[in-house]
Amino acid sequence: VQLQASGGGLVQAGDSLTLSCVASGGTFNTYLMGWFRQAPGNEREFVAAIRYTGGTTSYLSSVKGRFTISRDNRKNTVYLQMNSLKPEDTAAYYCAAGRGNPVLSAMSLERMYNFWGQGTEVTVSS
DSSP: OEEEEEOOEEEETTOOEEEEEEEESSOGGGOEEEEEEEOTTSOOEEEEEEOTTSOOEEEOTTTBTTEEEEEETTTTEEEEEEOSOOGGGOEEEEEEEESSOOOGGGTTOGGGOOEEOOOEEEEEEO
């Protein structure tokens, strides 16, 4: 499975961005999809995830209410709508796909994901 993320950029605090990740080479509509991020000098952290049905989502507490993950199984694409961006959201954002169907509390774990895309950079200026 290949994952291609796009949509990053340089924005000001309070702006919005939508990241996209297109999957190819696999059965997208069976995969758990997630977004993670890594800021310079920090470890990679979970941001959001969505089950293959699209009915269950999970978010990092600091982005809840500002970010929305969604997917379009017809387009093999997962999105991350990011509103009210803050400088602390600055990071490289990675999409990931997992074959399993973990419980909600496990959707944030990196070991649930089998495939990773390249990062797309998001920089939020104050």
